[in-house]
Amino acid sequence: MNAFVQYIESYLTSNVTPGAAGNMFWASIYILIVFTGVSVGVICMNWLERKVLAHMQVRLGPMRVGPHGLLQPFADALKLLLKEDIIPARADSVIFWSAPFIVDLAAFTVFVVVPFGPQHAITDMNIGILFMLGVSSLSVLGIVMAGWASNSHYPLIGALRSSAQMVSYEVAMGFAVVSAILMTSLNATGTGTLSMIGIVEAQKAQAEWFIFKFFPLGLIAFFIFTVAMVAETNRAPFDLAEAESELTAGFHTEYSGFRWSLFFLAEYGAMMAVSSIAVTLWLGGWLRPFPNWLSGSTWDSIFSYFPGATFLFLATLCFYETARMPKHPYFRIQTIGLAVFGALLALIGLLLFVPAVSVRIQDIFWFTAKVAGFMYLYIWYRGTFPRYRFDQLMRMGWKVLLPIGLGTLILTAGVALIQQNLWRP
Amino acid sequence: MADQRTLSPLDLDTPDKTFLDANELVINMGPQHPATHGVLRVILRLDGEKVLGLECVIGYLHRGVEKIGENRTYAMFNPYVDRMDYVAAVSNGLGYCEAVEKLLAIEAPSRAQHVRVILTELNRIASHQLWLGTHALDIGAITPLFYTFRDREEILKIFEKYCGARLTTHAFRIGGLQYETYNGFEKEVKNFLNFFRPKIDEYEELLTTNRIWLERTKGIGKISAEDCIALGVTGPVLRASGVKWDIRKAQPYANYKNFDFEIPTGQNGDTYDRYIVRMIEMRQAVRIIEQAVDSLPEGPIMAKVPKVMKPPVGEVYHSIEAPKGELGYFIVSDGSTQPYRVRVRPPSFVNLQALDTMCRGQLVADVIAVIGTLDIVLGEVDR
Amino acid sequence: MAPIATPFFFYLLAAIMLIGGILVIMCRNAVHSALALIVTLLAQSAIYLMLYAPFVAGVQIILYAGGIMVLFLFVIMLVNIDRALKERQFNSQWWVGIIAATTLGGLFIAVYTKGKSIFPERIASVAEADNTQRVASLLYGQYMFAFEIASLLLLVAIIGAVVMAKKRI
Numbered sequence: 001m002n003a004f005v006q007y008i009e010s011y012l013t014s015n016v017t018p019g020a021a022g023n024m025f026w027a028s029i030y031i032l033i034v035f036t037g038v039s040v041g042v043i044c045m046n047w048l049e050r051k052v053l054a055h056m057q058v059r060l061g062p063m064r065v066g067p068h069g070l071l072q073p074f075a076d077a078l079k080l081l082l083k084e085d086i087i088p089a090r091a092d093s094v095i096f097w098s099a100p101f102i103v104d105l106a107a108f109t110v111f112v113v114v115p116f117g118p119q120h121a122i123t124d125m126n127i128g129i130l131f132m133l134g135v136s137s138l139s140v141l142g143i144v145m146a147g148w149a150s151n152s153h154y155p156l157i158g159a160l161r162s163s164a165q166m167v168s169y170e171v172a173m174g175f176a177v178v179s180a181i182l183m184t185s186l187n188a189t190g191t192g193t194l195s196m197i198g199i200v201e202a203q204k205a206q207a208e209w210f211i212f213k214f215f216p217l218g219l220i221a222f223f224i225f226t227v228a229m230v231a232e233t234n235r236a237p238f239d240l241a242e243a244e245s246e247l248t249a250g251f252h253t254e255y256s257g258f259r260w261s262l263f264f265l266a267e268y269g270a271m272m273a274v275s276s277i278a279v280t281l282w283l284g285g286w287l288r289p290f291p292n293w294l295s296g297s298t299w300d301s302i303f304s305y306f307p308g309a310t311f312l313f314l315a316t317l318c319f320y321e322t323a324r325m326p327k328h329p330y331f332r333i334q335t336i337g338l339a340v341f342g343a344l345l346a347l348i349g350l351l352l353f354v355p356a357v358s359v360r361i362q363d364i365f366w367f368t369a370k371v372a373g374f375m376y377l378y379i380w381y382r383g384t385f386p387r388y389r390f391d392q393l394m395r396m397g398w399k400v401l402l403p404i405g406l407g408t409l410i411l412t413a414g415v416a417l418i419q420q421n422l423w424r425p
Numbered sequence: 426m427a428d429q430r431t432l433s434p435l436d437l438d439t440p441d442k443t444f445l446d447a448n449e450l451v452i453n454m455g456p457q458h459p460a461t462h463g464v465l466r467v468i469l470r471l472d473g474e475k476v477l478g479l480e481c482v483i484g485y486l487h488r489g490v491e492k493i494g495e496n497r498t499y500a501m502f503n504p505y506v507d508r509m510d511y512v513a514a515v516s517n518g519l520g521y522c523e524a525v526e527k528l529l530a531i532e533a534p535s536r537a538q539h540v541r542v543i544l545t546e547l548n549r550i551a552s553h554q555l556w557l558g559t560h561a562l563d564i565g566a567i568t569p570l571f572y573t574f575r576d577r578e579e580i581l582k583i584f585e586k587y588c589g590a591r592l593t594t595h596a597f598r599i600g601g602l603q604y605e606t607y608n609g610f611e612k613e614v615k616n617f618l619n620f621f622r623p624k625i626d627e628y629e630e631l632l633t634t635n636r637i638w639l640e641r642t643k644g645i646g647k648i649s650a651e652d653c654i655a656l657g658v659t660g661p662v663l664r665a666s667g668v669k670w671d672i673r674k675a676q677p678y679a680n681y682k683n684f685d686f687e688i689p690t691g692q693n694g695d696t697y698d699r700y701i702v703r704m705i706e707m708r709q710a711v712r713i714i715e716q717a718v719d720s721l722p723e724g725p726i727m728a729k730v731p732k733v734m735k736p737p738v739g740e741v742y743h744s745i746e747a748p749k750g751e752l753g754y755f756i757v758s759d760g761s762t763q764p765y766r767v768r769v770r771p772p773s774f775v776n777l778q779a780l781d782t783m784c785r786g787q788l789v790a791d792v793i794a795v796i797g798t799l800d801i802v803l804g805e806v807d808r
Numbered sequence: 809m810a811p812i813a814t815p816f817f818f819y820l821l822a823a824i825m826l827i828g829g830i831l832v833i834m835c836r837n838a839v840h841s842a843l844a845l846i847v848t849l850l851a852q853s854a855i856y857l858m859l860y861a862p863f864v865a866g867v868q869i870i871l872y873a874g875g876i877m878v879l880f881l882f883v884i885m886l887v888n889i890d891r892a893l894k895e896r897q898f899n900s901q902w903w904v905g906i907i908a909a910t911t912l913g914g915l916f917i918a919v920y921t922k923g924k925s926i927f928p929e930r931i932a933s934v935a936e937a938d939n940t941q942r943v944a945s946l947l948y949g950q951y952m953f954a955f956e957i958a959s960l961l962l963l964v965a966i967i968g969a970v971v972m973a974k975k976r977i
Contacts, residue, residue, distance in 0.1 A: 057571035095843070126939055130866035137874030141846060144881045148839060153452050156885065157474070157789075163878050170875070191941050194863075237565060237637055240790075386637045387565025389790045390474055 017197070019112075019123020030122045034111050042268040046073040049379050056383040067338035068321065083257030088151060091254065095149035100255070100262035103142030107269035110135045114276045115196045117286045117363025128196035129177060132277055133170070136232070139270060140166040143234075143241065146263070147251035158250030161390055162241030166232055168397040173228035175405030176221040179412040180281040183210050183218070186416055200285030207292055211282040214415050220408045222282040224401050226377075229274040231397065233267065235378055237385035238393055275374035276367070283370050286363035304358045307365035311349030318342025452789075456485050460563045460793045463803030467780070467792065474788045479781055483774075486807040494767030499525050499734045500599060502767065507593040509771060510805040512555050514593050515548035515584070516747040522597045523678055524743035524754035526728075528736040529599070536724045537601035538680040542717045543614060544587070544596050545679070546710040550621070551580045552748035552800075553703050553710075557628060560700070560797035564641050569631055576624045579617050586613070600730035611718050618711050618718075625707055632700070642697035646783040646795035649694060656782065657775045660750025662799060665702045666694030672746040679745075684716045696798040703800075735762055749773050749800050769808060773801040817858060824851040838884045846877050863940040 011023040018026035047062070047070065054061025062069025087093050113128040115121040125131050140163050147159020184202035185192030193199060203209055211222045231238040242250030252263045279285060288303045319342045325335040352358055352365075388396070455466040464485035470477045490509060494502045506521045507514035519541055526533060533541070554577045558570035581591040586607055588596045596602075632638045648658070650666040663670055671688045673681040689705035691698025736758040744753035750772025759765040776799050783795045828848030835841040849872045856865035947955050 053567075057568050058575050059571060092837075092839070095839070125862065127862040127866040130863070130870065134866050134869035134874055137870060140874065140878050141843075141881070144878060144885070145839075145843070148881070148885050153450055157450075157452075160882065160885065163882050167875060167878055191938070194940055239565070383568050384631070385566065386561065386632075386635065386641055387790075388637055389641055389788060391788065392640050 015119060017119055017121045017124045019121070019125075027122060030120075031112075034114070034116075034122060035108060038108065038111055038269055038272060039265070041272055042265055043073045043077075045268050045271075045375055046076065046264075048375070049382075052376070052379045053383050056380075067325070067334040067341070070337075070341065077261065080257050080261040085257045085259065086254075088254050091151045092149040095145045096254075099142045099146035099149060100259045100266070101142075102145065103139045103266040104262050104269070106135055106137075106139035106142065107266040107273060110273045111269075111276075113196050114273070115200060115280060115285055116367045118197060118201070120286075120364055121197060124195050124197045127194050129181065129194050129199065129277070129281070132196070132273065133174070133177065136270060136273055137166070137170055139266060142266070143251050146255065150251075150254035152254055154249070154253045155251045158241045158253070162234060162251055165234070165238065165240065165390075165393060165397070168394055169228040169231040169401070172224055172397055172401035172405045173232060175402065175409050176225040176228065177277075177281060179217070179221045179405070179409045180210050180225075182409070182412050182416055183213050186420065190420065196280050196285075199280055200287065203284050204287055204291075209282060209284040209287070214412060217408055217412050217415065218282065220404065221412070222278070224405045224408070225278055225281070226374075227401060228397075229278060230378070230381060231393065233270045233274055233378075235267075235271065236382040237387050239382075239387060240390050240393060271375065271378055272371055275371045278374060279367060279370040286367045288362070288366050304355075304362055305353065307358060307361055308349045308352035310365075310369075311345050311352060315342045315346035315349055318345060454792070456482075461796060462559065462801055465777075465796070465801070465803055465806070467796070469789065469792065471789060474790075476784050476787055476789065476792060479784055479792065481777055481780060483777070483803070483806050486803045488808065490808045491767050491769060494764055496763065498762045499736070499764065502764070503597075503599065504593070504595045506769075507595055508804060509769065509808055510552075510747065510749065510752070510773065510802045511592055512802055513548050513552040513748045515544050515596050516552075516745065516752060518595060518597045519545050519679065520743065520745040520747065520752045520754050522599050523745065524741055524756050525599045525734070525736070527743050528739065528741045528756055528758055529730070529734065531600055531728045531730060533601040533728050534725045535680065536722050537597075537726045537728075539717050539721050540602055540606060540726070541597060542679050542681065542684070543714050543721075544584070544594075546714045546717070547580050547583060547614070547617075549710045549748045550707050551577050553707050554580075556703065556748075556797075556800040557700075560794075560800070561632060561638075563793045563797040564638065566632065566635075566638070569628055572624070572628060572631070576621060579620060583610075583613055583617065586610075598727070599734065601725070601727035603727075605726055611721060614714060614718050618715055622708075622711060625704065625711075629704060633704070639697065641790075641794060642700060642798075643695060644693070645696045645787065645791050646798060647693065647695045648779055648783050652782055653694070653779070656779050658750070658779050660747070660772050660776065660800075661699055661702045661706060662750065662776055662779065664689065665691035665698035667692050672744055672751055676744070678743070680717070681713075683720075684713050686713050696794055699798045733762060735760060744770065747772055749802070749805075750776055771805040771808065773799075773803075773805040774808075777801050777806055814858065818855070821851045821854050821858070824848075825855070839881065842877060842880050842884055845880075846873050849873050849877065861939065863943050 007023070008025055011018060011021050011026045014021045014023075018030050050072065051061045051069070062072040065071045065075045087096055110132045112122045113125050113131055115124070115128075143162045143166075144159045147155040147157075147162070150156070181192055181194060181199070183192075183206075184199055186206060187202070193202065206213070210218045212218055230236075234241045240250075242252065252260055255263060284291075288300075288306075290299075294303075318338055322335055322339045322342060325331050325338065352361055450469075450471045452469045452471060453466065454469055455461040456464040461467065466482040466485065468480045468482065470479065488508070490505055493505055497505070503518065503521060506517040510517050522533075554573040558573035561567075561569040584594050584596070585591045587610065588594050588604065648662070648666055650663075650668050652658075653663045653666045653668065659670070667690055669688055669690050672678070673686075674688055686709045687705075689702045689709070691702050738758060738760040740755065740757040742753055742755045744751050746752075751770065752772055753770035755766075755768040755770070756764050757766040780792075780795060780799065783799075784792045787795075825848050828844045828851065831844035832841045832848065835844060849868065853865040853868035853873070856862075856868060
């Protein structure tokens with residue numbers, strides 16, 4: 001027993017990820033935390049997407065289930081769980097059954113290497129970024145299986161589109177990623193790294209986020225990646241695989257209830273995963289903004305108040321809306337609910353002001369905030385853009401993004417060579 | 426041009442074989458499909474995503490409106506025509522009333538004609554708004570739909586205030602109008618115009634220069650002027666192909682010859698041109714309404730119409746420029762209180778014939794865009 | 809980092825690989841075969857990981873499981889499965905298979921019996937931390953020429969595929 005406690009405690013003094021420390025107990029805890037966090041993130045995204053999209057489209061969005069529809073995701077989840085689970089009569093039932101799980105597995109496994117902070121990752125792999133790209137590319141298998149197993153035309157076309165699209169955009173994405181990885185090698189030893197934590201550490205050491213590195217090369221690579229990642233996750237304006245006006249629902253037309261919700265979960269999980277790749281590679285991961293311009297311990301402490309302040313701001317919003325709630329008795333429960341929710345947020349906010357907590361939570365906060373920015377972008381795209389046609393999408397991937405990505409890579413390598421004085425013609 | 430039309434829709438003697446000779450898919454789009462605007466069923470034969478041919482199956486919404494007309498008196502049939510093109514019910518009513526008036530050789534008083542123009546043009550805007558919203562939705566832009574429906578609401582409010590109904594209005598009567606305009610009608614219409622003018626810019630801001638929108642609409646669903654005329658296509662689709670044909674100018678009815686407006690035409694006959702033509706038409710409609718409201722005369726709203734309408738034996742064809750094209754009514758009278766035959770020439774039905782010509786060789790996604798740009802209403806196609 | 813339960817995981821992965829491989833040739837449905845092949849490839853990449861070759865493992869997942877097999881499935885899905893199911897499985901070259909299997913089996917037995925003397929216990933020290941960097945420096949340093957030849961070959965293959973697929977260029 002004592003040994004077990006010691007085993008648990010031994011990690012607390014170490015300064016690495018639980019995976020690197022080889023501590024199974026803490027690794028399991030981290031896995032639980034991360035996966036719960038991702039699931040909560042999906043729930044938040046569900047609500048946020050409906051609300052933000054609704055406000056962009058001059059409507060209110062969900063308002064009935066809970067105050068301002070806050071409980072809508074739970075109602076939806078309940079509805080989906082209670083729905084009849086239909087497997088089409090001539091579908092390939094085993095593949096039909098396993099497809100959503102493969103998609104989910106791929107979407108969630110990548111979070112193993114996502115660095116929320118220098119120690120806040122489940123593990124740090126030597127091939128971190130490669131692992132992320134590889135495993136997230138497996139989700140296309142699930143989509144193809146789902147489309148084929150449904151034994152129906154619309155899902156099949158959806159699956160074909162999806163697989164072609166994802167395989168093509170992976171190439172452009174790869175070039176963008178490689179040009180960022182090249183930048184990690186700009187140090188005294190001249191060797192770069194593929195580890196997710198290492199990439200952020202490199203940005204810290206070079207005191208420059210890679211998006212600003214070799215301006216505008218870093219920016220271009222970042223841009224290519226952001227376009228490719230939208231295509232990779234099958235989201236608007238590249239949501240051809242599930243284009244509702246053409247293919248009813250694409251590859252998951254025949255899915256209902258819980259299985260469908262698994263696809264939904266995987267889609268949002270994958271969105272977060274690719275966003276966190278972008279954040280790690282170009283936006284400095286867990287590093288706080290303006291580390292050079294606003295440097296010094298004063299600014300450090302000011303920025304450490306941000307997490308708490310954000311939650312307090314959200315709590316204030318809640319209280320403001322509570323005050324604006326209709327005074328009719330019908331709304332009493334909702335008003336109380338909103339106030340309680342605000343109080344909860346305020347409590348979390350105050351907790352985050354405690355120095356011991358704020359120091360630990362800061363990295364996670366900045367990382368999550370950056371990812372959240374990307375998630376907002378996803379919603380924004382969906383609200384504003386029409387959908388590309390399939391051949392236009394492929395043309396864009398192969399004839400625009402790929403050459404630009406290749407050029408950026410070559411230029412980055414050249415500039416890096418010159419900067420490192422390695423250019424010996 | 427001609428050979429393409431004379432091919433039977435699913436003639437596959439010389440299909441474009443791909444290298445792998447992959448399966449040709451036959452897909453049933455509809456009758457319950459999100460993008461077929463009702464219960465249109467399109468049988469598509471695809472090579473991959475390329476359309477080899479298609480065939481429209483219609484009739485799912487057939488209600489026998491024309492046959493009903495033979496068993497109703499002239500006045501009783503009036504509300505039925507609203508149910509054909511239900512998003513432009515006012516235009517349908519105008520066409521029918523004017524056709525019967527022509528048969529009876531009476532003319533509606535000038536005030537009634539002005540109000541008719543105002544309401545019809547408002548309805549044109551409403552119809553085009555609905556087209557724009559759903560068309561953009563088909564192409565994947567969700568947001569314009571909500572903008573257009575928000576503004577369409579204002580028009581429907583005016584309709585509701587005037588005749589008590591929002592959609593199937595039954596706004597006009599044979600010989601004029603049933604009701605005098607309500608208090609503040611002119612002011613409300615003018616308010617709407619001032620409200621609406623910036624809204625058109627708002628729609629255009631979202632779409633007109635949007636790169637994806639341009640790529641999805643330019644060069645898609647092209648149809649030449651000759652094809653249009655040969656197929657009998659009318660309305661914005663015809664005008665976008667470069668033919669300046671608008672019944673409001675060509676064979677003026679109601680009071681249109683007194684108003685100053687322009688007829689927009691396109692050059693390429695593609696989806697983008699049709700979009701632009703309709704956008705300009707909305708602006709022109711605003712212009713017409715403005716003139717009509719400004720010059721709204723005082724006077725009676727109903728001509729002298731016999732209590733029992735018994736038109737003389739004969740036939741009449743009268744057509745108007747409905748939002749979707751030429752809407753014609755052919756009425757044969759045998760001298761009794763009921764028409765001997767009512768035949769409607771619905772613009773949607775005729776325009777739908779062009780779908781195959783416009784879609785061949787394009788991709789599935791373009792079929793959706795083309796169905797959207799044809800602006801069909803299945804209630805009118807099937808009648 | 810100390811390896812955990814190495815023999816257990818090795819036998820587990822090897823069993824998965826074998827079962828997957830058998831399923832590949834046993835399944836009548838081509839899609840099922842392809843999926844079984846993916847399972848095999850994934851297990852193989854896990855074995856690479858156990859051999860302290862994380863880079864190879866990652867590339868295996870990206871290229872084989874994520875890329876090539878998707879294209880396989882893509883093509884298989886376009887083929888009419890129903891018709892393929894009714895066709896007789898062609899196994900007219902069974903004698904070639906038997907010869908190949910016997911030879912391979914003999915080789916394995918030879919390695920198993922004499923292996924200890926042929927292969928020393930451990931040739932290279934394990935380089936887990938900078939594995940990728942070592943692969944890179946070998947690939948772009950010592951074996952540069954071979955690497956370039958390989959990429960040239962691939963280029964030829966790509967051009968050949970385009971020429972074959974396009975009716976006119």
